[in-house]
Amino acid sequence: MGANVRSSKQTLKLLAALTAKAASWHYGYALSRETGLQSGTLYPILMRLEERGWLETQWETPQSLAEKRGGRPPRHMYRLTASGRAWAMEALSATYGSKAKSHGRLKPARQHARIHLGEPALERG
Amino acid sequence: MRPPNNLGNNSGNNSGNYARQNVVREFVARAFGWIVALWPADLREWAQAMQAELGEIESTRESLQWLAGGMMSLGKAWWNEVIYGWKDGEEEPRRVQTPGPVALALAVVALAAFFLWPSTHEGFSAMLQSWPTNPRGASAGVMCDVAKQARSNHDARALIFTAGYNGTTEDAAQAMDEAVAIDPSLTWIYVHGASSGYSYYGIPEKHGWVKKLEAWDPSNAAPYLVEAAVRQQELWNEAKGLPAKGVIVNDPAWRAAMEKAFAAPRVDFYLDREDELNRAVLRKYNLHGPTFVFSSLVRIYPFGLWSSGLYSEFLIGQAKDAQQNGDTAAAARAAWAVVQFAERLRQNTDVEVVRRIVDTMLLSAYEVLQPLEVAAGHTGSANTLSIEKEILIRRKASRKMPYLPWTVRSLNPTGISFHIAGLGILLFGGALLFSALYLLAGRFPTGLRAKRAYRWACTFGRFTPAGLLASVVLLSSAYAPYLRGVNLYLAGAKDAPTSQELLGMTESFSQLPGEILGPMHQGQDRVYFWEGLLVALLAIGALSVIRFAFTRRREPRMKAA
Numbered sequence: 001m002g003a004n005v006r007s008s009k010q011t012l013k014l015l016a017a018l019t020a021k022a023a024s025w026h027y028g029y030a031l032s033r034e035t036g037l038q039s040g041t042l043y044p045i046l047m048r049l050e051e052r053g054w055l056e057t058q059w060e061t062p063q064s065l066a067e068k069r070g071g072r073p074p075r076h077m078y079r080l081t082a083s084g085r086a087w088a089m090e091a092l093s094a095t096y097g098s099k100a101k102s103h104g105r106l107k108p109a110r111q112h113a114r115i116h117l118g119e120p121a122l123e124r125g
Numbered sequence: 126m127r128p129p130n131n132l133g134n135n136s137g138n139n140s141g142n143y144a145r146q147n148v149v150r151e152f153v154a155r156a157f158g159w160i161v162a163l164w165p166a167d168l169r170e171w172a173q174a175m176q177a178e179l180g181e182i183e184s185t186r187e188s189l190q191w192l193a194g195g196m197m198s199l200g201k202a203w204w205n206e207v208i209y210g211w212k213d214g215e216e217e218p219r220r221v222q223t224p225g226p227v228a229l230a231l232a233v234v235a236l237a238a239f240f241l242w243p244s245t246h247e248g249f250s251a252m253l254q255s256w257p258t259n260p261r262g263a264s265a266g267v268m269c270d271v272a273k274q275a276r277s278n279h280d281a282r283a284l285i286f287t288a289g290y291n292g293t294t295e296d297a298a299q300a301m302d303e304a305v306a307i308d309p310s311l312t313w314i315y316v317h318g319a320s321s322g323y324s325y326y327g328i329p330e331k332h333g334w335v336k337k338l339e340a341w342d343p344s345n346a347a348p349y350l351v352e353a354a355v356r357q358q359e360l361w362n363e364a365k366g367l368p369a370k371g372v373i374v375n376d377p378a379w380r381a382a383m384e385k386a387f388a389a390p391r392v393d394f395y396l397d398r399e400d401e402l403n404r405a406v407l408r409k410y411n412l413h414g415p416t417f418v419f420s421s422l423v424r425i426y427p428f429g430l431w432s433s434g435l436y437s438e439f440l441i442g443q444a445k446d447a448q449q450n451g452d453t454a455a456a457a458r459a460a461w462a463v464v465q466f467a468e469r470l471r472q473n474t475d476v477e478v479v480r481r482i483v484d485t486m487l488l489s490a491y492e493v494l495q496p497l498e499v500a501a502g503h504t505g506s507a508n509t510l511s512i513e514k515e516i517l518i519r520r521k522a523s524r525k526m527p528y529l530p531w532t533v534r535s536l537n538p539t540g541i542s543f544h545i546a547g548l549g550i551l552l553f554g555g556a557l558l559f560s561a562l563y564l565l566a567g568r569f570p571t572g573l574r575a576k577r578a579y580r581w582a583c584t585f586g587r588f589t590p591a592g593l594l595a596s597v598v599l600l601s602s603a604y605a606p607y608l609r610g611v612n613l614y615l616a617g618a619k620d621a622p623t624s625q626e627l628l629g630m631t632e633s634f635s636q637l638p639g640e641i642l643g644p645m646h647q648g649q650d651r652v653y654f655w656e657g658l659l660v661a662l663l664a665i666g667a668l669s670v671i672r673f674a675f676t677r678r679r680e681p682r683m684k685a686a
Contacts, residue, residue: 027178028178029178029181029182029191030181038190038194038197039178039197039198040193040195040198042194043171044202047168047171047205057174073176073177076177
């Protein structure tokens with residue numbers, strides 16, 4: 001597909017959540033709660049990221065199901081690929097870096113992303 | 126990548142042990158099954174991913190929100206699938222499915238049904254005609270064609286039928302004269318000519334219609350009623366408005382005409398003749414559409430009733446005055462004149478509006494006659510009149526139908542189905558045609574298969590036949606009862622629907638266009654419907670272009686990996 005991935009506010013929120021624990025797998029519902037994005041917004045973004053090769057997806061395996069979840073259906077899991085992390089870092093730093101410089105503060109999720117990017121979070125004032 | 130086996134089913138029933146604690150959550154689970162089934166096949170695992178999360182959501186409200194998100198994502202997925210399927214020039218992706226034999230079979234069945242079932246193709250034509258682009262209606266063009274044929278073939282009946290569509294009022298009057306010159310047995314048409322607004326322009330007098338009618342059928346009251354109406358119009362023009370009743374009844378010319386009408390041995394409005402003429406023309410020129418049937422039925426309306434009612438009031442007033450003065454013979458004479466005219470009127474016409482007027486005339490006459498019979502010692506006759514009076518009073522109280530022969534009804538399912546099905550045929554038929562032409566052209570080495578439109582053609586080709594067939598069946602089911610009724614009516618069958626029923630049917634088809642387009646033709650209150658629609662479409666197009674440009678501009682740049 002040729003859809004563009006925009007660095008919209010919603011995309012950046014999701015990237016912040018995904019980069020916070022970049023090595024871990026994330027679940028859709030958990031991401032929705034963490035970012036405050038509705039499923040109708042979240043999943044199209046996930047689809048576009050996956051399509052660009054920036055998101056890795058995987059289904060839970062039946063073995064882990066039996067062990068962990070007592071027979072519940074397997075869930076879809078997501079994490080950024082290496083190229084996805086690189087793009088996310090750039091997108092987040094490009095956006096919040098300039099905003100942080102102008103406003104001198106970040107919201108918690110953005111701070112989270114900033115920490116992950118290896119830069120010091122800006123304090124109030 | 127596909128989910129493990131227990132999510133491969135799209136039915137929505139295998140959502141594991143998802144806690145269906147209440148009806149709403151069960152509904153959400155089922156609805157998600159449908160969403161999964163409707164999702165584009167190559168992206169379906171995303172729907173299954175959303176579905177799998179349902180087990181984690183404990184709140185009913187959140188599960189409903191999740192469902193709403195699923196529906197939104199479904200719409201976006203299809204939008205992306207169709208719009209961004211792949212870029213022009215790319216090779217055809219493996220996942221594009223061309224229309225299969227099922228789609229082809231459905232398309233053949235739908236097209237065969239459309240062309241072979243008269244209720245479908247005639248219904249579709251009627252649907253298009255019911256959306257007029259000018260105030261005179263889409264039928265005006267057809268009527269003008271019929272009028273031209275009628276003139277060249279010297280078809281007097283068709284000339285009369287189409288007279289109203291024949292230019293100015295004067296032109297229409299000339300067409301009637303022309304028809305009567307061809308076939309003098311059609312002279313009765315002047316009764317209807319005089320009743321159709323021609324009196325306002327002095328046409329009956331100018332063309333000598335009254336004299337011709339009185340000479341042609343002197344024993345009939347109708348020509349004298351026309352004469353009275355013409356005089357009434359003159360009084361109207363003199364007064365520059367509706368003259369007082371007293372002015373009319375005291376006018377010697379008007380009263381002389383009404384005296385002749387009440388004295389005539391017959392009252393014949395020639396409704397049967399007009400009905401027969403209409404049927405003959407509709408049959409001959411194959412005009413089955415609701416607009417034509419409506420215009421022919423609605424013209425069958427007796428003329429001179431208002432004058433008759435007014436003259437009856439005048440006679441009853443005279444009877445009461447005579448009664449007070451002790452002249453019982455004069456009182457009885459005047460009242461019986463009303464009764465006799467009313468009975469003659471009733472014998473000739475079986476139209477609701479006539480029945481009402483007849484009942485009013487009879488009731489007022491019986492109220493005068495009954496005490497006269499009692500006073501004269503005619504007990505039997507007095508009792509009969511008393512019983513008749515009771516019957517009339519009860520009948521009057523039980524009548525709830527509107528006065529006019531055609532009724533204004535609310536939107537009904539038949540009419541709505543008719544227009545939705547017609548719209549479906551337009552859209553699905555157009556899409557199918559595009560698909561067929563594109564796929565056919567794509568068979569040649571034209572490079573069309575590498576275009577994005579090829580995906581649209583494939584998608585349309587796979588799905589529109591089912592939509593077209595459904596629309597054809599819906600249209601046929603909505604239009605077939607009407608068409609059957611019209612055919613019976615035109616054939617003069619005994620079990621044909623009444624004109625009232627047919628009027629109701631025709632109206633059901635024109636109600637929706639009337640509701641939407643009606644205000645367009647009302648002078649200063651005109652609503653710029655089409656203009657508004659055009660502006661809205663242009664605005665949507667402009668916004669889409671801007672959004673596309675904006676999207677492209679904001680795409681983040683990737684550094685070389």
